[in-house]
Amino acid sequence: MADEEDELLENEEIEHPDEYNDEEGDDVDDDDDDEIGILERLRLQFRGRIDQDKDIKRPEKITYDPALPTTHAYLGTDLEDYSGRTVLDDECSISLPLVQLPGVVLVPGETIPLHFFNPRIISMMKHILQNNRTFGMLYDSQERPSSRREISVPDLGTTAEIFSAKEEDDGGIETMRMKAMGRQRFKVMETRRQADGILIGQVMILPERCLPDVLCTARRRSLGRRRMVPHHISPSAKDGGMQWLKERRKRHLSEADLTWWPPWVYEMYDEDALMVKIKNELRGWYENSLQLKQMPATPSDFSFWVASNMPLDDAGRIGLLKIDSAVQRLRRELELLQKCTVLCCRECSTQIANKSDVFCMSLDGPMAAYVNPGGYVHETLTVYRAQNLNLIGRPSKENSWFPGYAWTILQCRRCTSHMGWKFTATEKNFKPEKFWGLTRSALKTGLQTDEE
Structure with a gap:
């Protein structure tokens, strides 16, 4: 050897x-x-x-x-910070400048550092900073077509909001350093190329579909107190929330006895139960190097956090972004986590x-x-x-x-x-x-x- x-x-x-x-x-x-x-x-x-x-x-x-x-x-400590947040309405149509980066699939909630040298992009970013500080991030497959006619723009992207930036002149070369965060998914409806080469897209903001409780039609409101999990039992406990999950199964899924389907079927679509299962699966990956309290609390934000931290290829990450429901996204992520070994x-x-x-x-x-x-x-x-x-x-x-x-x-x-x-x-x-x-x-x- x-x-x-x-x-x-x-x-x-x-x-x-x-x-x-x-x-x-x-x-x-x-x-x-x-x-x-x-x-x-x-x-x-x-x-x-x-x-x-x-x-x-x-x-x-x-x-x-x-x-x-x-x-x-490493970007420097002299970046200028910007406060506030721009939230675009679901299913609204808006015109956004688009940026494609090789090998990057931006996920909502993910921070992305950027360093631009292209004068056209720097000029575009200056204009963005004067408005809502938001632009669209598209995936670039790095595979170049044989002719310009074959160039295609992905139909799915994520809005990025700039929260820190600095423009500088390095020996006559204008550069810009910045940090942005992924915010909302969007679908590209149409695109056009400006005279300066900047890509502009007419996009529609994709909403997050919130599904109702899986057993909302099978339970009686008068029994609401009996379905509550005791306060001393937490889904973010050291045991990964397994005790919480057991109590939830006994109290919340007992209504399944009144339906055609067994309780485990409904548990497959219970977003809280899915989050507990994913956290316990992640314990085999990260063990004590990540505290559960540092993870997002809401199912939608948590699903995006998991998507941004899984070592998936570009196609796998884009597949998760195409899912409109946090429940379905969590189910797919749990499946991938259980099967991934190396x-x-x-x-x-x-x-x-x-x-x-x-x-x-x-x-x-x-x-x-x-x-x-x-x-x-x-x-x-x-x-x-x-x-x-x-x-x-x-x-x-x-x-x-x-x-x-x-x-x-x-x-x-x-x-x-x-x-x-x-x-x-x-x-x-x-x-x-x-x-x-x-x-x-x-x-x-x-x-x-x-x-x-």
Whole structure:
């Protein structure tokens, strides 16, 4: 195995970090003994082996502040914040400027950082900031047609509202950094291209269909008190709400005895019961790295949160966005969570991680969107253990999405596709000492079939 790893390292022509000091390239002072030791360990780790840490245990305690990644400090601290929120009426028709980003499917409630260099888009964003700060985000499949006539615009998107932005002039090059949040789903009715190349769409805001209680027609109002779950039993308890679910089954679904169908049929369409089941399923993914109280409380918001944090491919995420009902969306997500077992390379199907390796390094959840200095947005999933990956390049702290961690590029060992980054702590008190950030566009999930 050692000879095989040496051969792979030679074939990859990896640049060894002979001089890895601080960000400015200055010599490290003698007083920084702790940092020297950590950086030296990074150099030795990088030189000595291919990234193949199979026996790493799940971190028992995370000392890193999960609020740091949510600030996107690499964009700078001088962004101007905007208050207020724009809510568009359901099923209303409105004209919106549209933006397509490669490999990004924006979900309502998801924060997306952006860095634009295109003068036309920057001009468009200036106009948006002067109005309702809202534009439409469309999926870009990255597959270019052979002729311009074949160019098609997706029929589904999500509105994005800017809540922080900064325009600057970098050596004569105008750029704009901003943060936006997904708000509402919309359907594209028609599009037109302006003379300056900006895409404008006439869109209809899609509503969230709220289904009535599954047993509302089978119960008597006079028995309302008997159906209430005791206050000391909470659906967000440490047991994942299983006791709450048992009480609900006894009290709320007893009316099913008056109908043709057994109670478990109605439970399949009970949004509260579905949320409890999904939370218990997520405990096998994230364990103690995410508190249940940090998840959205309403079924619709919770369903979107789950959709934005699942390592689905673009087609799977778009499929969830097309569902108009939170109940049906939750049912589909529960099915996917129960069947997903492994995370594989999208190109060659090599296994990269297991679902039990996923954990949270951010308050946003295990997956969040980050933007690199070139303006490319990566939706990144954090895992504490990965395999079949090669380290490319030397560790760097510059523009790190996780302050206090140095990043190294990851490639699939089999097909050399870009898989993400390895993050290693540059301070001794940070736990975990290292973790992996896998880009969603390079992953696909392994689903168990019914036969298996």
